[in-house]
Amino acid sequence: MTARDALARARVRLAAAGVPDPFTDARRLLQHHAGTLFDVDPVPDPEGFEALVARRAAREPVSHILGRRDFWRHAFRVTADVLDPRPETERLVEAALERPFRRVLDLGTGSGCILLSLLAERTDATGLGTDVSDAALAVARGNADALGLRARAEFARADWLDGIDGAFDLVVSNPPYVAEAEMAALAPELGFEPRGALTPGGDGLGAYRRIAAEAPARMTPGARLLLEIGPTQAAAVSELLAAAGFARIAVLDDLDGRNRVVRGEKPPAARDSGL
Incomplete structure (x- = not known):
C-alpha cells in the first residue's frame, strides 16, 4: 500500500465516522x-496504520493516539487522565504574560x-499546580521534567485551594465549566477525557464559586486572577468576582471573538493615613 492509497482509504473511513477534518487527521x-x-512510498506495517485509523474512527482524539498535544510553544504529553489542551486556552497564557509575576498558582x-x-x-x-487527580499530577510532573522546569514547578494534590499555603501574585485556572445539561451535546471526542475536568455538574459555575471565595486569601495585594470561561459565562463569572471583592474585572475574547477569559485583581492594600 502506497502512502497515497493509505491516505485515501483513511480519509474515506474517517469521513464516514463523522470526523470533522478527516484528511488532516489521516496525514497526522x-x-x-x-x-x-512520498505519495508513491510503501507504508511500513499497513495493519499498524489501519489500527491507528480505527482508533480515530472511534472518535478517540488524535492527541491521545499520538500521546502529545502542541500548546503555546511546546509539546505536552497527554493521556485520558487530563484535559486535552485547547488553542483557546492560549488566550489565558497570553493575558497572564501581559504583566510581570513572580509566584503563580495554577488551579486544576x-x-x-x-x-x-x-x-x-x-x-x-x-509556581504551584494543584489537582485532585494523582494521575493528572503524574502527567504534569512528567511534562515539567521534559521541559526542564521541575526546579521551579511544584505540584500538589488539592481540592482547589484546600490546604494551600503561601501567597501568589498570579492565580490562573481553566476549571470545569460545562453545565450538566450541555454534556450530551458535546463532541464524541470529549468522552475520552476525564468527566471531572469538563463539568462540575449543575449550572457549570461551581468551580468559579469556590475559586472566587477562596483565592483572595492566597493572593498578594494587587495580584491577578485569570479564569478561562465558557462563551456564555462572562456575566455570571464577573458577578462572582465582583461579589468577592475583586477589582478591575474585564472580559477577554479569543481569536474567534468569543468571551474566553475573565480577569480580576485583588485590590491593593489600603494606605495608612497616619491618623
Whole structure:
C-alpha cells in the first residue's frame, strides 16, 4: 500500500465516522506511524496504520493516539487522565504574560500546560499546580521534567485551594465549566477525557464559586486572577468576582471573538493615613 492509497482509504473511513477534518487527521496519523513519506512510498506495517485509523474512527482524539498535544510553544504529553489542551486556552497564557509575576498558582493544572508555559516564559518565576487527580499530577510532573522546569514547578494534590499555603501574585485556572445539561451535546471526542475536568455538574459555575471565595486569601495585594470561561459565562463569572471583592474585572475574547477569559485583581492594600 502506497502512502497515497493509505491516505485515501483513511480519509474515506474517517469521513464516514463523522470526523470533522478527516484528511488532516489521516496525514497526522500516517506521519506519526511512518514519518514523512512520498505519495508513491510503501507504508511500513499497513495493519499498524489501519489500527491507528480505527482508533480515530472511534472518535478517540488524535492527541491521545499520538500521546502529545502542541500548546503555546511546546509539546505536552497527554493521556485520558487530563484535559486535552485547547488553542483557546492560549488566550489565558497570553493575558497572564501581559504583566510581570513572580509566584503563580495554577488551579486544576491537569497536564500542567498553563503553568509550565508561563514558567518557560518567565525564567525568574516559580509556581504551584494543584489537582485532585494523582494521575493528572503524574502527567504534569512528567511534562515539567521534559521541559526542564521541575526546579521551579511544584505540584500538589488539592481540592482547589484546600490546604494551600503561601501567597501568589498570579492565580490562573481553566476549571470545569460545562453545565450538566450541555454534556450530551458535546463532541464524541470529549468522552475520552476525564468527566471531572469538563463539568462540575449543575449550572457549570461551581468551580468559579469556590475559586472566587477562596483565592483572595492566597493572593498578594494587587495580584491577578485569570479564569478561562465558557462563551456564555462572562456575566455570571464577573458577578462572582465582583461579589468577592475583586477589582478591575474585564472580559477577554479569543481569536474567534468569543468571551474566553475573565480577569480580576485583588485590590491593593489600603494606605495608612497616619491618623
